[in-house]
Amino acid sequence: MSGEFLLDTNAVIALLDGEMALRELVADSPRLLLSIVVLGELYHGAQNSRLYDDNITRIENLILTSTLLYCDKGTAWEYGIIKKYLRSTGRPLPENDIWLAALARQYDLVLMTRDKHFQEIERLNVSSW
Numbered sequence: 001m002s003g004e005f006l007l008d009t010n011a012v013i014a015l016l017d018g019e020m021a022l023r024e025l026v027a028d029s030p031r032l033l034l035s036i037v038v039l040g041e042l043y044h045g046a047q048n049s050r051l052y053d054d055n056i057t058r059i060e061n062l063i064l065t066s067t068l069l070y071c072d073k074g075t076a077w078e079y080g081i082i083k084k085y086l087r088s089t090g091r092p093l094p095e096n097d098i099w100l101a102a103l104a105r106q107y108d109l110v111l112m113t114r115d116k117h118f119q120e121i122e123r124l125n126v127s128s129w
Contacts, residue, residue: 004110005032005033005110005127006033006034006069006104006111007033007034007113008100008112008113008114009042010114011129012034014129026112031066032062032067033109034062034063034066034067035068035069035071035099035103036071037100037103038096039068040096041096069103069107071102071103075106076102078101078105079099083098085121085122086098086120093118101124105123109125110126111124111126112128112129113126113128114128
């Protein structure tokens, strides 16, 4: 999967909102990769939204055009390594972001995000738009 993009929640929202810079960056990617962790964050956001029905529809349509990545034993291994490192440096990250970074490292993916704190993680390919 090397060279493919794994989208953080902020990237998915930007893509759904039609941000052209991001659309152009991911246009050549053979598939859109979405983690189950980000999917949970999207559903949570929809639950708290005034536009519940519209947002659920957008999420469901996104799922139809995406490849979902699930956490497994390899993800858990990477999670443990990343969390230990972050704790040793005194720079904790949100739990969901650690899981997302673990998936990106496990499959050698480029994590597409605007969150700068991902740069704290060693051997993680991060890109922004």
